[in-house]
Amino acid sequence: MGRLDIGDVAGYYLHAAELKAEKTITLSDYIAQANREAIHADQPFGCAVVKRRMKGVEDGYVVRDVRTDVRLLNRLRDMEDALRAAAPTAYALIDHQHREAA
Structure with missing residues (x-):
């Protein structure tokens, strides 16, 4: 383009x-x-x-680049914190699924 x-x-x-x-x-x-x-x-x-x-x-x-990676990780952290606060059971399930996949 x-x-x-x-x-x-x-x-x-x-x-x-x-x-x-x-x-x-x-x-x-x-x-x-x-x-x-x-x-x-x-x-x-x-x-x-x-x-x-x-x-x-x-x-x-x-x-x-490192700048982009830091922004991505900060976003991930903020979204995980928001999900953990709003729906702790759903957060725990999703967290478990992703840890098992590693």
């Missing part, structure tokens, strides 16, 4: 995702592009999904 590109894939929750599968990896360029596209896509976060050579997509990396 040119200078108003909104990322390479829709549906990556809360993110504009820039997908990359290149021989030479340049994370700083990918993150700068993802952050610009997050603004254009009206998403709070940008990330790069980087495929490893000779590996499947599931073995790739999701990369953000």
Whole structure:
């Protein structure tokens, strides 16, 4: 979409995702592009999904800059605190499910 590109894939929750599968990896360029596209896509976060050579997509990396990661973790903390306060039983169930999945 040119200078108003909104990322390479829709549906990556809360993110504009820039997908990359290149021989030479340049994370700083990918993150700068993802952050610009997050603004254009009206998403709070940008990330790069980087495929490893000779590996499947599931073995790739999701990369953000530290500033974006801190904002994401702060949001997660705030939302968990709000859910814990509003619905402690639901919070405990969801927390248990995610801990078991790890």
